[in-house]
Amino acid sequence: MPVMREARPARGAFIDFEPEATSLEIRGFGLRYGDKPALNDLTLRVPRHRVTAFIGPSGCGKSTLLRALNRLHDLNEEVVQQGEIRLEGRDIHAPEVAVAELRRRVGMVFQAPNPFPMSIYDNVAFGLRLQGGLSKRRRDDIVEWALRSAALWDEVKDRLRASAWSLSGGQQQRLVIARTLAVGPEVLLLDEPASALDPISTLKVEELIRNLKASLTLVLVTHNMQQAARVSDYTAFLHNGELVEYAPTDTLFTNPRLARTENYITGRMA
Amino acid sequence: MRWRRRDTARARLPRGEGPWAWLSAGSVALSLLLLALLLGLLLSRGLGHFWPGDVALVTLEDGRQLAGRAVREEPLPDGSGRERLYRTGNRDLDGAIWDWVALAAIHEVSYPRELLVLERRRWGEFIGRLVALEPEAGPRLEGEAAWSALEARLVALEARREAIRRLREQTIRPLVRRLEREGESAEVTRALAAAEARIGALRASLGGASLVLESVSGQHSIEPLEEVVRARRPNAMSNLDKLAAWGQGVWRFLSEGQRAANTAGGVWPAIFGTVLMVMLMSLLVTPFGVLAAVYLNEVAHQGRLTRLVRIGVRNLAGVPSIVYGVFGLGVFVYGIGGHLDSWFFEASLPSPTFGTGGLLWASLTLALLTLPVVIVATEEGLARIPHRQREGALALGATRLEMLTRVVLPMAMPAMLTGVILAVARAAGEVAPLMLVGVAKLAPQVPVDGDFPFLHLERKFMHLGYHIFDAAFHGGDVQAALPLIYATALLLVLVILMLNLTAIFLRHHLRSRHGTLSSY
Numbered sequence: 001m002p003v004m005r006e007a008r009p010a011r012g013a014f015i016d017f018e019p020e021a022t023s024l025e026i027r028g029f030g031l032r033y034g035d036k037p038a039l040n041d042l043t044l045r046v047p048r049h050r051v052t053a054f055i056g057p058s059g060c061g062k063s064t065l066l067r068a069l070n071r072l073h074d075l076n077e078e079v080v081q082q083g084e085i086r087l088e089g090r091d092i093h094a095p096e097v098a099v100a101e102l103r104r105r106v107g108m109v110f111q112a113p114n115p116f117p118m119s120i121y122d123n124v125a126f127g128l129r130l131q132g133g134l135s136k137r138r139r140d141d142i143v144e145w146a147l148r149s150a151a152l153w154d155e156v157k158d159r160l161r162a163s164a165w166s167l168s169g170g171q172q173q174r175l176v177i178a179r180t181l182a183v184g185p186e187v188l189l190l191d192e193p194a195s196a197l198d199p200i201s202t203l204k205v206e207e208l209i210r211n212l213k214a215s216l217t218l219v220l221v222t223h224n225m226q227q228a229a230r231v232s233d234y235t236a237f238l239h240n241g242e243l244v245e246y247a248p249t250d251t252l253f254t255n256p257r258l259a260r261t262e263n264y265i266t267g268r269m270a
Numbered sequence: 271m272r273w274r275r276r277d278t279a280r281a282r283l284p285r286g287e288g289p290w291a292w293l294s295a296g297s298v299a300l301s302l303l304l305l306a307l308l309l310g311l312l313l314s315r316g317l318g319h320f321w322p323g324d325v326a327l328v329t330l331e332d333g334r335q336l337a338g339r340a341v342r343e344e345p346l347p348d349g350s351g352r353e354r355l356y357r358t359g360n361r362d363l364d365g366a367i368w369d370w371v372a373l374a375a376i377h378e379v380s381y382p383r384e385l386l387v388l389e390r391r392r393w394g395e396f397i398g399r400l401v402a403l404e405p406e407a408g409p410r411l412e413g414e415a416a417w418s419a420l421e422a423r424l425v426a427l428e429a430r431r432e433a434i435r436r437l438r439e440q441t442i443r444p445l446v447r448r449l450e451r452e453g454e455s456a457e458v459t460r461a462l463a464a465a466e467a468r469i470g471a472l473r474a475s476l477g478g479a480s481l482v483l484e485s486v487s488g489q490h491s492i493e494p495l496e497e498v499v500r501a502r503r504p505n506a507m508s509n510l511d512k513l514a515a516w517g518q519g520v521w522r523f524l525s526e527g528q529r530a531a532n533t534a535g536g537v538w539p540a541i542f543g544t545v546l547m548v549m550l551m552s553l554l555v556t557p558f559g560v561l562a563a564v565y566l567n568e569v570a571h572q573g574r575l576t577r578l579v580r581i582g583v584r585n586l587a588g589v590p591s592i593v594y595g596v597f598g599l600g601v602f603v604y605g606i607g608g609h610l611d612s613w614f615f616e617a618s619l620p621s622p623t624f625g626t627g628g629l630l631w632a633s634l635t636l637a638l639l640t641l642p643v644v645i646v647a648t649e650e651g652l653a654r655i656p657h658r659q660r661e662g663a664l665a666l667g668a669t670r671l672e673m674l675t676r677v678v679l680p681m682a683m684p685a686m687l688t689g690v691i692l693a694v695a696r697a698a699g700e701v702a703p704l705m706l707v708g709v710a711k712l713a714p715q716v717p718v719d720g721d722f723p724f725l726h727l728e729r730k731f732m733h734l735g736y737h738i739f740d741a742a743f744h745g746g747d748v749q750a751a752l753p754l755i756y757a758t759a760l761l762l763v764l765v766i767l768m769l770n771l772t773a774i775f776l777r778h779h780l781r782s783r784h785g786t787l788s789s790y
Contacts, residue, residue, distance in 0.1 A: 072661060077571070104667035114658040116677055126676070127666035176662070183666055 014246040015234065016045060019089070023048040023187055023217040024069060029083035031064060031073070038064045040241045041083070046187075051209060051218045053232035053249065055225060057264065061241040062221045066189050069219065070106040071099050087187070104131075107185035111192040113172035115164035115179070120156050123164045123175055127183035142182055150178035151208055170201020177208065187217045194227065206231050225265055229253050237261050309763070316760040319753030320519030322504045322512050325385045325397055327486060328356065328371060329378040336369055337385055337397045337486040346372060357750075359387070359395035363489045367394060368749060383506040386417075388483075389499040394750075396493070398485040403495075406478045420481065420501055427476060427495065434472050441465045523757060537758055543629075543709075543731035544765055546717060548698045550633035551640065552690055558637070559644025559693075560679075560686055566645070567652040568674060580649075587642035595703025598635030603627055603707055627708030629717050630727035635707045636700060640693035647692060651685020652678065687777040691770050698766045701735040709736045711744075734762040 019025075024046040031039040039061045046052050054062035064073075071092060073079040085092050092102055104127065115123050124143045128134055134142070143160075147153040152174040156167070164175055173193060180188060190209065194202040209218055209231050222228050228235050229249060236246040237260075245252060245261040256262045323339045330336075338356035346353050353372045361367050388396040403416040403423075411419050445462050452458070479495040502515065526536030562583075570576045607624035615624070624630070655678055663673040701709075710730035717729040738758050741751040 070665060072664065075664070100667040100669050103665055108661075108665040110658050110661060110665075112658055114656070114662040116659065116662065117681055126663070127668075130666065130668055130672055130676075179666065 014044060014243065015248065017047045021047050023088065024219070025084075025086040025089075026065075026069075027084040027086065029065075029068065029085060030081065031061075031068060032080045033076075034078045034080075038241055039068070042238075042243050044236060044243055044246050046217060046219055047234065048217050049213055049215070050233040051213050051220060051231055053220045053222060053228035053235045054238055055222060055228050055235055055264075056238035056244075058223065060238045062238050063191055065238070066108075066191055066219060066221045069187070069189055070103045070108055072108070074099060100130075104183045105185055106187040106189060107180035107183065108189040109173070109176050109180055109191065109193050112196050113169055113176050115167070115172050115175050117163070117165060119161045120164050120167070120175060121160040124179050124182050126179060131183070146178040146182035147175075149181050149212070150174045151204065151211075152178055168201070170197050170204060173197060173201065173205060174208065177205075181212075185216065187219065188212065190218065190220045192222055192224075193220070195222075195224070202227075225253070237264060239264070312756055312760040312763065315753060316757035317520070319757055320516045320523065322387070322502055322507065322515045322519075324381050324505050325387060326356070327380050327382055327385060328376055329380075330371070330375050331377045332375070335486045336371070338369060341368075343373075350374075357395075359397040360393075360485055360489075362393040362396075363485055363491060367747070381505045383503065384417075385486075385503060385505055386483075387502045387504060388481075388493070389501075390493065391497050391499060396483060396485075396491075398483055401482040401484050401490070404480050404482065416481075417503070420495075423479065423495060424498065424501055427498075430472050430476055434469055437465055437469055437472075442469075523754075524761075537732075537734065537737060537754075537761065540732040540734045540737045540758070541761065541765060543717070544698060544734045544762070545769070547629060547633055547636070547731060547733065548694055548769055550629065551636045551697050552694060554633055554637035555640050555644050555693055556686065556690055559641050559689060560648050562641070563645045563648035563652060564674065564679070567649050568670075568678070583642050583645050587646070590702075591639055591700050592702040592706075594635055594639045595706035598631055598638070598703060598707040599627075602631040602634050607631060624728050626728075627706065627730060628728040629708060629731050632704050632708035632731070635703050636697040639700065639703065640697050643692045643696060644686070644689035647689030648682060648686050651682040651688070654685070655681050683780050684777045687773050687780070691773045691777075694769045694773065695766055698769060699735060699762070701733070701739055704733055704736055709733045711736075711740050734758055734765065738762070 022045040026042055026044050026046075029039060029042045030037070042065065054065060056062050067073055068081065069085060069092075073081065081093075087102070087106065090097070092106075116126060118126070121143060124146050125139055128139050128142060144153060144157075147156065152171060155171060156162075156175075164172065167175060173196075177188075177193075193209075194205045197205065206227065209220065212218060213233075220228070220232060232249045234246065235249045235252045237244045237252065237256075239260060245256060245258050247257070252261065253265055256265065325337055325339055327335065327337050336356060336358055338358035341355040341357050343352050343354045345351070351372060351374050353370050354376075356369045356371060357367060358364065358369045359367050384399060386396070386398060386400045390396060400416055400420065401412065403411045403419050405411070405419075442462065442465050445458055445465065449455075449458055449462070476496050481493045481495060481498070483491050483493055485491075504512070507515070523536045524541065525538050527539055566576060566580060566583075570579075603626065607626065607628075611625040659677055659681065660673055663677040664670075668676065708730055710732055712732070717726045717731050718724060738755050741758070742748060742755050
């Protein structure tokens with residue numbers, strides 16, 4: 001199914017996917033913060049029900065790209081964008097797309113756990129309550145399902161009414177994942193989800209990511225290359241706002257096609 | 271290995287910081303000391319007033335006698351010794367209630383048990399001896415028999431006064447209201463007449479008994495028993511009795527209205543007015559302040575104009591409060607109030623309803639005065655909420671409004687309450703603007719009663735701060751009012767403390783529900 005293709009041999013090496021297997025399609029996407037360019041003419045396809053990792057040095061634009069995927073840049077008045085991002089073939093910037101609806105379909109988990117100052121239950125039910133129209137019984141079921149999916153249920157089932165802030169950092173991050181799962185997204189964006197966590201919590205989150213791809217498309221931003229190698233199926237290497245190489249993770253880490261990629265993954269480029 | 275306790279005393283000393291630690295610790299200590307001094311002064315002067323101190327019988331070298339309570343001592347102007355001020359009462363007999371006596375002129379001071387202190391409705395205190403009690407009928411009682419009869423009579427008298435008061439408030443007032451509402455009716459008129467008759471009977475039963483009194487200087491007077499509020503023989507009281515009397519005095523101060531042009535009696539209407547006004551002010555200022563802060567911090571484009579507005583708001587906090595008073599008088603009282611009168615209360619013009627100072631206008635003026643405080647505190651609270659919390663809400667499909675109302679504002683609630691606490695502290699102590707927009711020297715009718723609409727926003731009200739000002743500078747006898755001023759000041763501090771504690775408790779409750787912001 002994946003087709004290797006030298007899209008622009010002069011600048012990079014990219015893998016491509018058939019449209020039917022594509023969840024997110026980024027086409028000629030560029031972004032500036034005021035006059036400062038951050039992303040430049042990116043084109044790539046993110047496969048459905050796979051884990052795709054964005055790696056690259058700090059400031060390469062990988063988080064910026066991730067945040068563009070659910071339009072979190074809308075809040076920042078300075079940001080200017082060009083090009084297209086398509087979710088299941090539909091442009092996410094089209095005027096008929098409601099941004100709240102888009103964000104429900106494309107969920108996001110941030111670097112630092114950000115549970116709301118409410119009970120564990122209320123955190124998970126937050127998105128459900130926004131939509132409304134659910135019976136309490138149904139809501140309880142979804143909350144339990146989401147917490148089970150995030151591998152947190154057994155740890156919190158006896159204290160759902162306790163403050164979410166009483167959980168440990170790793171538990172908080174899994175709670176945030178559960179909260180995002182509860183709204184039923186198709187795509188889950190993860191912005192360095194384990195960088196604030198201890199090694200054991202990190203392992204739990206990584207295992208969770210591997211389990212979730214059965215039902216979700218996952219996009220992971222990380223600057224931990226071992227992590228990218230452990231959990232992702234495909235890896236995109238970004239540098240200075242440009243896509244350098246995009247390949248199956250095994251290939252990219254064992255046999256990169258470009259010298260720039262090799263320099264980065266072997267640690268010769270910060 | 272055994273754990274060793276840290277030497278806590280040493281650990282608490284500022285170490286290695288050089289003079290700065292000592293300087294800052296010293297300034298804290300100085301502030302605390304001054305505060306303690308202020309509170310100590312208010313406590314001792316204010317609460318001491320209610321203690322029924324011993325009454326001295328002073329015999330002077332020239333044989334003259336006087337009776338009174340020692341107030342304080344001062345050196346004589348010519349430096350030849352000291353003189354002592356006695357509060358002697360008996361304004362009706364002597365024309366003054368104070369007497370300065372040089373210490374050198376005192377021959378003897380004694381504390382005879384039979385000295386009597388009467389609190390009267392007119393003329394203030396009487397200090398002297400009880401010669402006899404003359405009942406309406408029957409033989410005249412003298413000596414100890416007169417004293418025990420007087421005590422018994424006063425208890426009965428108090429019960430009857432209470433009965434009259436209750437009749438007036440619970441029977442006559444509703445009847446009169448019904449008359450006004452429904453017009454004359456035989457039934458109401460009859461009930462009214464019956465109530466009046468009962469009051470008349472109770473009045474008559476207060477009786478025509480009178481007391482024969484003699485001051486220590488030998489002047490006689492006759493006092494109708496009806497005029498007497500309380501009678502005591504402080505020198506014969508045990509400390510326990512005095513404590514009970516002190517408690518009674520404090521309670522009456524808190525629960526009764528004022529007498530004798532604010533120099534005696536209680537301050538209940540002023541307490542009530544202060545608390546009510548501050549609460550109304552909080553209700554008015556909180557929504558406005560919070561909305562303004564939300565707009566400035568969350569909605570407005572963060573450009574030059576917003577910065578300018580923000581600077582303007584912060585500077586408003588420095589405008590002298592009397593300026594707000596003048597503004598309130600011009601805009602609220604004459605402007606809005608005047609128009610309200612001409613639209614809705616034309617019938618009662620030219621006597622104004624809302625076109626004169628009142629509770630509503632005073633609360634509005636103070637709300638305006640404290641608005642910057644609430645805005646600034648709320649804005650700081652909003653700015654402190656981490657970006658990741660907002661993004662977390664948005665990423666779950668919340669609109670900006672939902673993000674604000676469900677995540678940001680609840681998290682900023684403690685900051686808003688901090689703003690309200692600061693606003694209350696500022697508003698409760700403010701007097702100058704109130705004098706222009708609705709505070710009254712005497713408004714024994716509190717602005718809340720059983721008449722529709724129960725809360726009378728147009729009424730004038732009394733205020734502890736203004737009460738202090740009035741009693742201190744406009745009273746006839748400042749010397750007599752001084753202890754009451756101290757007590758009122760103490761009370762004002764306590765009222766503000768109580769209002770603040772309520773808000774602090776609320777804030778603590780909100781915070782403890784989910785813990786404070788964790789910072790990572």
